[in-house]
Amino acid sequence: MDRVTSLPQEKKLSTSKSARAISLATLIKVLEDGSYSNISLNNSFKNSNLSVADQNLATRIVYGTIQYRLFLEYQLKGLIRTKLTERYINPLLLMSLYQIIFLNKVPNRAVLDEANKLAKQFGRHHSSGYRIVNGILRSFIRRGVILPKENNKLEYLSVKESVPEWLVKYFVKNLGIERTQSILTSINKPAKNCVRISSLVNATEVFQRLKDEGYQPKWSNLSDHDVTLKHGGIGQSDLFKKGQLTIQDEAASLVVEAFDFDKTQVEHVLDACSAPGGKTVQIAENLADGDVIALDIHEKKLRLVAENAKRMHVADKIKTQACDARKAGKIFNKGEFTKILVDAPCSGLGLLRRKPEIRYTKSLQDLHSLQKIQLAILDSVSVPLQKNGELVYSTCSISMEENEEVVKKFLQRHSQFVLKPFKLSKLESKTGMLKIMPDQNGNDGFFIAKFKMRG
Incomplete structure (x- = not known):
């Protein structure tokens, strides 16, 4: 797909602090400029007043769009009939497709409405980009999800699980097709929220504090000093700030x-x-x-x-x-x-x-x-x-x-x-x-x- 990567006439990235505007600004930096998603997103949050719920939504949109990028790009096959000359359009299409396909609680009309607003907000003066975005998204809704034929197993798994074909081939060669399918399915599930309790404190007392504060902790199946939490936000807690625990995956510990x-x-x-x-x-x-x-x-x-x-x-x-x-x-x-x-x-x-x-x-x-x-x-x-x-x-x-x-x-x-x-x-x-x-x-x-x- 031939896209212009930068245009001096484009508007500067929006100063709006809505969850979806921050998602789009972050995805432009990641997908177009090669920035790291976690750094770009964290920097965006520092300069915003988003609620925890909106931060969670923005995080899910950003990481979900990146995670399923290959799959989402495949969904655009046959739908783009003109050159995309503004660099916000592709990230906006991908994040909109992600919401339509994966966020079941968000109605399609709401995704289209937000996409139109963002296209006008991020586009050039008198840009027709919002019409392009609207037309492509409506065409997708009418057509639905597409996948390669299953007789080409490598391409099918690559698109379905959104993993480059070389990596699918590598896993199949070293682990076999069944284990490859298991791994590819697992890596698209949400990552756990894990913490390691310091060995310098009373682990039972810290675990109880986590329960009292609504984190619904569970002891790890891999390690005696690791705990998985129902949700994030532990980095803002007193337990974290006072050094009683640290954020660390149970395998890493x-x-x-x-x-x-x-x-x-x-x-x-x-x-x-x-x-x-x-x-x-x-x-x-x-x-x-x-x-x-x-x-x-x-x-x-x-x-x-x-x-x-x-x-x-x-x-x-x-x-x-x-x-x-x-x-x-x-x-x-x-x-x-x-x-x-x-x-x-x-x-x-x-x-x-x-x-x-x-x-x-x-x-x-x-x-x-x-x-x-x-x-x-x-x-x-x-x-x-x-x-x-x-x-x-x-x-x-x-x-x-x-x-x-x-x-x-x-x-x-x-x-x-x-x-x-x-x-x-x-x-x-x-x-x-x-x-x-x-x-x-x-x-x-x-x-x-x-x-x-x-x-």
Whole structure:
């Protein structure tokens, strides 16, 4: 589809603070400019007076439209008969289609009415864009949803579940068609609202507070210290602000559990890729005596680590340092650390439910490129780990290239390391590797491997 991406004559993005105007402004930034959805949406909310209900509506429209982008674009086939010369039109069409198809409580006439208002609001002076939008949406309502023929399974699943065909093919090749269908269906379900209760507080009392405040908490099936909530908003609560809990997916919190912390000894731990600091804080909570050095390549991101550490009351045990983890072996002394965590930069394929734009921005080549970075980090951090020390490697990806293949290649390069079985509060790995799939329990996909350096 040939679209003009920017026109100087267009109006500036609307200053209206309605939920749908903010949704459209955010989607223009994400779909047309390549901005991150969470950052753009959060910035929009800061400058608005939207009620919680309207924020929830805007969030659902934005994330739903991004999540189903490929499916929604397919619905426009045969309906566009003119060049779309204003860049707001495509995002407006997609978010309107999302509401018509997926938000059953919103009448079609209300979606059309709002689309017309937004087209006039965001369009150029004397623009006929609202007529184009209105005509296309009415044509869709008359025609209905379309899908490719089911005999082309890859294309059918790609459009139906709104996942690029290369990724569908990749999953089918590695997991089979039935598991692929299960995963693709699961990643289009809403992400859980999860929190991890600090190990420094009384978990039973915090759980009761969550009940009293209407969050309808449930203990996690994966971990003893994680709780799922019925709805969001916990980031504005006193429990969060006072550091009694933090927002963290239950699968992500399993990573630090893989370590065997020794409360009788001084522990020096390196978190090689620490930002935004959720796992750094969790490590610090487990130290009776010792400290954590938190690295990140970006100085700016380390401020998030420091802020999280302060809020969670472990700032005295955490030191931040801007550093490329691939240089850790040259910066730190040999045998300096008792434990090292590498929560490596990855494709994020385990987060497709929570970060829907990932499905459209990653490629098969990325998996191979990231593997090189991951191995370089592991090679480097293997130097400052002491003998009999523990090295935990994790990713929020479910690809073979970033996980099992990385482990295999690392062990081939470093014969002094072996995989070490580990037990978590509710799970265990007898092989030293554990992969959590996104269709298992509605959680994020994660991979954990634990190495021990021979004495």
